[in-house]
Amino acid sequence: MYLIKLSAITLFILLTACFVAVEFSIVKARRSRMNQLIQEGVKGAKAAKHVITHLDEYLSACQLGITVTALGLGWLGEPTVRALIQPLFLKTGLHETVSHVLSLIIAFLLVTYVNVVIGELAPKSFAIQKAERITLLFARPMILFYKLMFPFIWLLNHSARLITGLFGLKPASDHEMAYTEEELRVLMAESYRSGMIKKSELHYVNDIFTFDKRTAKEIMVPRNEMVSLPLESGSGRILRDIIKTNKYTRYPVVKGDKDHVVGIINMKEVLFRFLSEGAAFTKHELSPYIQPAIHVIETIPIYQLFVKMQKEHAHMAILIDEYGGTAGLVTAEDIIEEIVGEIRDEFDTDETSSVQKLSDSRYILSAKLLISDVNDLLGTEIAADQVDTLGGWFLTQHIDAKPGSTIECDGFTFTVKEIDSRYILTIEADKAE
Incomplete structure (x- = not known):
């Protein structure tokens, strides 16, 4: 008889541990990770996503399970353990009343200790560290338990919402965790310290956060450093000298001064024609190669400028100031460098780090x-x-x-x-x- 009761006590403690582990794991598990596992075809991922997207219902199911098993343990555990301990005290010659009180206290403390350690604390710690695995393992059993206990869970949930409603609180509509930018920075830094991501990945993410805060003016090549080609020059040699000295792929073409940029010229196109037709590069042949230039205000956010350049298939944009004059230029490379860092090619050997x-x-x-x-x-x-x-x-x-x-x-x-x-x-x- 006692063996059956002890087996039932053990079962109640194990069920409590399971419900506690599921409770903590479904709170900690990430929906985004479950979406990834679903795409990878992991067994149980769909059920796990269903559980973590309906936290109110399944947390209530866990609480119901914990309460029921705790009541069962209290109803059966203390009397059974007391019945096993009390005869030992009686054999020592203690008064029956004293033996009863001592066995009651010891039985209560022993059952409570085992339940707290094995049924609560240990599964909680395990669930926090293995949240994903436990959620995948117990999602389907929890769905079945929820369906079986639906009337009780529905009653408990609506009773709780009625009480919280008296304090002006509304039930949460979405439990997906959302993080602020600063919280994401902290999470990424912690991931880097724990070895989950590389330093370069942390650097890229931090740069992306600042990307949408920068304006084109902050990353532009200023007007005084712009290298341009004059639309009308005295000879083709002037143009060839400029190109030979700077070795850029694209140049803004100006008419008169830099406030009048008429377009952009791509030297690859010029070279292709030179090789295919043997044409000489003179002022008379500059105009056919000029492509329209993007002109934007210098205060435009760089993410907006990048989108505009992508739509118009442009690699260079001319920035203008509030008075309509040329402030500088921005290339696609300048924008990309804001995320990945400085990019150098074979012609940048004379560049020094900032x-x-x-x-x-x-x-x-x-x-x-x-x-x-x-x-x-x-x-x-x-x-x-x-x-x-x-x-x-x-x-x-x-x-x-x-x-x-x-x-x-x-x-x-x-x-x-x-x-x-x-x-x-x-x-x-x-x-x-």
């Missing part, structure tokens, strides 16, 4: 570097309302800047290293000891 680290406290920075990037790199709090770049900020603080000019800010000494006329090229940042 950040040259000389030591842990000393850097050579390009004056075109954005102030926000400088703050991220150095941990400073440089602020400027009217300018975006480090060089622009320096000029607002030191209008007559020349090589050797310095500014002290946030524990760093910023010194102009190179300057071209009034245009600052590089600035050294040296942290004060």
Whole structure:
């Protein structure tokens, strides 16, 4: 008889453990992951997705199961264990009343301990670490249990909603976890620290988050650095010299000055005609190769510009300022570099990095570097309302800047290293000891 009762107690504890494990696992399991498993044809994935997309119902089913098994354990466990322990106390000569009280206390503590450890804490920890596996394993049994107990679960759910409704709370319509941008950054950083993703992948994701916050002005090639071809030149040699020196694939073509960009020329097309027809490259043959150029305001977000360039199959866009003058240009490569980092080809051997680290406290920075990037790199709090770049900020603080000019800010000494006329090229940042 006692063997049957002990077997029933063990069964109640195991059922409690199962319901607890399912409860925690379906909360932790991700719907997006289940969608992926469904596409991969994993057995039980569809049932698992059904369960985690109806959390109210199946959490109620788990709670009902836990409550019923706990009641069964309380009804059967304590009397059975007490009946086994009390004769041992009576044999020691203790009074029957004392033996009864001691056996009652010990039986209650023992049953509670076993139920909490084996039925609650252990399955909870296991479920948190193996949420996906447990959800897949128990999804179908939980669906069957829910169907069998539907009347009770329906009554419990609606009773609970009636009570929460008195406090102005409405039932959640969607339990899919949504994260803010900052939460996603934290999750990605934790995934990197745990070895789940690579550093480069973390870098790409962080860059994507900042992608839609950047404007074309922040990444453009400024007007003074634009290399253009004149529509009307004295000789073809001028054009050939420009192309030979810079080795770009595409050039804006200007009529008169850079405020009048008439289009874009692709040197591959010119080369193809030269090779196929043996034509000479002169001013008279420039116009047939000119393609229309995209003209957009310099403050356009780069993601909008990228979409526009994709639609129009363009690799270069001309940026204009608020007065209609040319502010600079942006290429598809400039936009892509905002995500994947700097891209260099065989003709970029003379390019220097925008950040040259000389030591842990000393850097050579390009004056075109954005102030926000400088703050991220150095941990400073440089602020400027009217300018975006480090060089622009320096000029607002030191209008007559020349090589050797310095500014002290946030524990760093910023010194102009190179300057071209009034245009600052590089600035050294040296942290004060």
